[in-house]
Amino acid sequence: MSLKKRYFLFICGLFFMSLGICLILKSSLGTSPISSIPYILSLQYSLSLGEFTFIVNMVFLLMQLLILQQRFPYIQFLQIPMTIVFSCFIDFVMFLLNSFIPEVYFMKIITLILGCFALAMGVALQIIGNVVMLAGEGLVYAFITRWNLTLGKTKTFFDSSLVIIAAGLSLFYFKEIQGIREGTLISALVVGTIARFYIRKLSVPDKNGRLVFSLSFHKKEKCIK
Template sequence: MEHTTTADAGIIDNGNLVRRWATYIIGIYILTMGVSLAIRAGIGISPQSSLTRTMTLVIPGVSQGTFNFALEILMLVLAFAVMPKAFRWRNLLSLIPSAILASLLDFNLMITEWVAPGPYIAKLGLLVFADALLAFGLFLMIRANLVLMPIDLFVNTLHNKTGRKWGNLKTLFDCGLLIVSAGIGLIFLGAPQFIREGTILNALLVGQYIKLYTFVYSRTFGRRATAARAASAEVTAT
């Protein structure tokens, strides 16, 4: 999940908790469907996915969702190690959506096994669509404004510890995941796996899609909210 300051963009939902959790879980499902389709496109996936996917080749009996959950646990431990005094035990609650994400990822990988685009243009089109889904899932999770996933919590902890820009730290973190993924692939499989042009495309597209969704939402629903407030103020004044 991306760290963002979109509260000032007017997309954050601070209302009904049940609605927000529903939005969050729907967001996780859409995100994992996007990840699954990106994998099926076969021309490169995100740094996190490339690492966990590579591990399924190194240890074939373990699912990608399981490796993803293990990575989230590791990030939670590292967040504690970096700033133990700032760590709150409620941060452990982030393992609940992490477990949901892991289960939904494995489920979506199972139901998309039949997806195998042939021509390169079809693979490229599928990846662009997959990134749009992934970004929309992230957008919904951001809007729900509930729990930081452990990976984002770790980056956020580094941000608080060092004072460096969050986006720069996230870029360095993603590069680190790519290096680890490539290293594991090189050592155990003879070559890096799942790191191709689609990895770069993912890095470029996801952020832009989220900006697009934020813009469309703000323009559509922001105007309605402004109009409703104006009408309410007019009624109160009379």
């Protein structure tokens, strides 16, 4: 798969991630962990969710530089333009969904589920594209690289820390917890599993072991053989 196609897949992944984040927010059942801090800040200040997403991700990028120092891969500076695209997608989708307000709990659950599937699709396409990481994932891998940690536990700790910080900010600003509800827990638990399902169905390994986007089950079986 060409580099151009990988970047195209990655950008498509950014759009699906932004769609998933916005749908989860629109469900009014909480936020996804990665968007919890930008969401709370956007409630308090005049900047948009997308703008705070960019600011928080740049803090993550700075933390990567401090942790890895000379070991920081220069290609990961592409996190900056990719985060700009991601942030613009978020504000664009929020604009499109501005009038969409599910009223009954059943519709809120449906919206939450659709958001989880969209977010998982975004994660899967980024992994298949495999060109650069968003700053949040980059920070997780910085922790893993620097201190030789395991991915699963580090990712869980990172996401939990984001939610705890968001809860603290919410209590500080509003004297109550906002944006963190059952939807936050549900998205944290199911998105990874759904993303792995998408990866199995949408990709095959090439001769070098890199994932290649593929919708053909015939090709997949042939490659596996």
